[in-house]
Amino acid sequence: MKNIFKRVPGLMLALVLMMTATLPAVLAAPDKSCGCDGLPLIVVQGFGATALYKDRGGEKEVIVFPPTDITHILKTVAGKAPYIIYGLARGIQKNSMDSFVRGLLPAVKPLFEPLRCGADGALLDPLVDCAVFPESMAHYGEEDRGLAMGHGIKHGETYGWDHVYVMTYDFRRGVFDLAEELGGMIQKAKAETGHAKVNIAAHSMGAAVLSAYLAEIAEPDGFGDLNNVVLTSPGWQGTSMIGDLFTGGVELNYKAFQRLFTGMLPELPGFVPEKAPAYLFNALFWGLDRVGFTAGFNRFVDSGFRLYIRDMMKYWQGMWALVPRERYQAARAFCFPDGGGPEEQALLARLDRYAEIQENSRLVLQAMQDADVGFAVVALNYGPMLPIFRSAGLVVTDRLIDLKYASGFARVADLDGAPFAAQEIDHGHGHLSPDGKIDASTAYFPEKTWFIEGLDHSNYAPGESPSEMVFWLLEGGCRGDVRSNGQYPQFTVYE
Ligand SMILES: [Zn+2]
Ligand SMILES: [Zn+2]
Numbered sequence: 001m002k003n004i005f006k007r008v009p010g011l012m013l014a015l016v017l018m019m020t021a022t023l024p025a026v027l028a029a030p031d032k033s034c035g036c037d038g039l040p041l042i043v044v045q046g047f048g049a050t051a052l053y054k055d056r057g058g059e060k061e062v063i064v065f066p067p068t069d070i071t072h073i074l075k076t077v078a079g080k081a082p083y084i085i086y087g088l089a090r091g092i093q094k095n096s097m098d099s100f101v102r103g104l105l106p107a108v109k110p111l112f113e114p115l116r117c118g119a120d121g122a123l124l125d126p127l128v129d130c131a132v133f134p135e136s137m138a139h140y141g142e143e144d145r146g147l148a149m150g151h152g153i154k155h156g157e158t159y160g161w162d163h164v165y166v167m168t169y170d171f172r173r174g175v176f177d178l179a180e181e182l183g184g185m186i187q188k189a190k191a192e193t194g195h196a197k198v199n200i201a202a203h204s205m206g207a208a209v210l211s212a213y214l215a216e217i218a219e220p221d222g223f224g225d226l227n228n229v230v231l232t233s234p235g236w237q238g239t240s241m242i243g244d245l246f247t248g249g250v251e252l253n254y255k256a257f258q259r260l261f262t263g264m265l266p267e268l269p270g271f272v273p274e275k276a277p278a279y280l281f282n283a284l285f286w287g288l289d290r291v292g293f294t295a296g297f298n299r300f301v302d303s304g305f306r307l308y309i310r311d312m313m314k315y316w317q318g319m320w321a322l323v324p325r326e327r328y329q330a331a332r333a334f335c336f337p338d339g340g341g342p343e344e345q346a347l348l349a350r351l352d353r354y355a356e357i358q359e360n361s362r363l364v365l366q367a368m369q370d371a372d373v374g375f376a377v378v379a380l381n382y383g384p385m386l387p388i389f390r391s392a393g394l395v396v397t398d399r400l401i402d403l404k405y406a407s408g409f410a411r412v413a414d415l416d417g418a419p420f421a422a423q424e425i426d427h428g429h430g431h432l433s434p435d436g437k438i439d440a441s442t443a444y445f446p447e448k449t450w451f452i453e454g455l456d457h458s459n460y461a462p463g464e465s466p467s468e469m470v471f472w473l474l475e476g477g478c479r480g481d482v483r484s485n486g487q488y489p490q491f492t493v494y495e
Pocket of ligand 2: 429447
């Protein structure tokens, strides 16, 4: 008995200490809620939303990806001019494209080596990174806030910039790593705003990051942190372009090049159709093709891939998430012949795991909706993809992603193809676009997939109808279906 009485003051003290320690936390939690009608929005940006720099903010700052810093490129390449001349001479002398490319490599390597990753996917150059925004957008300026895209800007103006978070990242990082970071940002947004749930707008490659997050983190947790989720121009099913890239299918497609260029002619300043009719340009392309320009370019790229490009880019693990699943095994075999070396197995295991997540994304998104999370997909449709890929030509894309993949496998007629006579699956209501070229009845989520024609990949400008629509979807419109709002039908043409 005595012992107990002896202990009581100690116990009391411990209890008091515990209470005083936990009391502020208990009191603070409800206080932190701003009580507004909205929720925090997290915009998961796409591939290359912010450029990769070397020595960012330092004296020697230079953009290393995308390779747009012309002064830097010219300076680097010019310094290596003797190599180029030697390579050119060797190439001509031996009539060998490989010799030419080998001669060129010393000039090109300094441009790309900062982007090199290890065989396990690790980033090697600590001086290379991109601008990231770990805090809410209240902490950043107007220019950075543009990364939230039109719908995020409207969200910021409606609920305050402390309710908008934007995730940008180095595309070479793996999606599982990025998924964890997204999970951390969601918890931070909840804690800072006091709201119990968040909305998410995942753009382009951001949809692949989201897929990994949903499968690995959110589903085991019952999707409790999520309110509404909208995918914009999503890379959740990959894109032919990256499928081509990772199978060595970069090539100049003469027809696609011609189509793209003549399509752009009327937009060029000072272009007068009567003075320079499109057939003149067609004749020019035809001539270039006939003298072997196309074939020469393709041989050049082929050598470049075998001698350098493939072994550089295959360790950029984030980009693998953009390989469509029907191309994955071919891409894996192309980049890692004989199943890869021992030091590559850890990376390959992660790539395989994501390929499985992409394959099963329909299931996890269905489970998410069953857990009462709102969901919608917005796919843009512009025309042909960039004409330097094998798949370019007839495939309908938003320039970067095939409409077929972005929409989660709607049936899409070729650019030159005949419209569909009827939709493939009878829903008892229509899912065929007015021009008959898109059949949404086969899409993963036909009631939740919206199409906008006439805009390219990232075109969600403030105040324009696409971002207005995404804002409406994020605000709860995605809880209805493609027939619930006459202002936003399943198919619209952007004027
Ligand atoms: Zn609030
Ligand atoms: Zn339906």
